[in-house]
Amino acid sequence: MPHTVALLAAAAKDQGPGATLRIVLLASIVGAGLLAWFLLRGYRGDDNNDVND
Numbered sequence: 001m002p003h004t005v006a007l008l009a010a011a012a013k014d015q016g017p018g019a020t021l022r023i024v025l026l027a028s029i030v031g032a033g034l035l036a037w038f039l040l041r042g043y044r045g046d047d048n049n050d051v052n053d
Helices: 002-015 018-043
Strands: none
C-alpha cells in the first residue's frame, strides 16, 4: 500500500497544474454564465411585475 501511494504522488507531481487549471477554467465559465443570467434576467420585457397596471 505505501508503494502505491508513493507512485501516485510521483505521477501527480509530474503532471503539473493542468488539472487544476482545467477545473478553474470550467468553474469560471460556469460562473460567468450564471452571473450573466442573473444580471440579464431583469431586462426581460415580458414580466408582469409592473406597479402601474
